[in-house]
Amino acid sequence: MNSRSLQTTIIFLVVGGILALALGGFFGSASRQFSSVLIEVQTWISSRFLGIQDFVTAPRDIVSLRTRNAQLETQVSQLQAQVIELQQLTSETERLAALVDFASSKAENTYKAASVIGRDPSPFLHYIIINRGSNANIRRGMPVVTNQGLVGRVDAVIADAARVQLITDPASAVNAVLQNADTSATALGSVTGDISLDLISQDVTVESGDLVLTSGLGGGYPSDIMIGQVVTVRSLEFELFQQATIQPAVDFSRLSIVLVITNFRSVDISPLEPLAIP
């Protein structure tokens, strides 16, 4: 063994011995101070490294986060659109279910459902346009209803559409009956869309809340279809008849689906009406 090898061996033994003694706890305080210095240095270096690493990698994270955020926002907007669509479907299904319930409760009638696709361009007239016409066996004069009550009557028909005169139209007059008072009257439309009840006999007592139904007189409408409820009554002694205002059963501003009673044929009684004598 030459002197160099011997020197290396001695260094190894000394260092190994020191380590063994340190591990054995023989250098207690000295080793603690040493290790604490090491830890502090490592902490300092580590913290600086992490800082630099954050600085270098953070922009990449923001980009990826922004991308992810955009994806999620897109997904959220898609889901919101789906929610709105489903809500619309749900409400339409509810309306259709109500109409089906109504149709099955009046089994004697045959119904054809139609969507409201427009209204009369003139504000003077209260008409709606529906998407069923003569191709669906819709004919002029057929009554139109919803599950809530009477809507009106078919006024004009083309192949795939029809125009319906609402009972709120100023030219509309429906023969009605007051259910509680059991007396007939006439429901009249107006330019403002309100419905009034006229030609009520002075002999009967009409109260707020009384139900107004179609009487079927005149052959224009089937009987016993709900028109609305009496709101106010005007009765003056010097007048021949009483008048009342009606809250319509149908919300005419939100009409979207209606039912046409296709097995009802209106009767034209005009030839039977007496002519005015000049």
Next chain:
Amino acid sequence: MRNLVAFPLLGLAVILQSAVFSQIKLLSGYADLPLILLASWALQERVKSAWHWAILGCAMLAFVSSMPWPVLIIGYLAVIFVAQALQKRVWQAPLLAMFSVTFIGTLFIHLLSFAGLTVLGTPFSFGDVIGSITLPSLLLNLLFSIPIYAIMRDLARWVYPIEEFE
């Protein structure tokens, strides 16, 4: 040839009137899109086809509306007449002319509708018509007249290019 744009444009106007504008109510009144469109078209200096457009518009409206067709024909042709008369006199203030035609046209058509329907036996209260229909419709027509005038001015430039005009 470009005048044929009247068919899709007026068709669209009548559809929009029936499906959209008639739902945007102020009391019981609503804007009259075909009226504003025809008035603003007739007020364009280069336009020579205003009468044709008016007759076409009336035909389309008569198809959809339950209003008696003489009321529509007389009413809308009168609007074109007023617009062309004003266009020659108030040519330096087109918006003033537009407002004037819209104002006069709305009042005239409503008066004519009132008279026509009353003659045919529909009972109307004049106070209700003025308060619930005519005044709100007038306000809405005046509001919509500004953007529609701008659109129709651009359309007139497209239908009647300057080279062709000169």
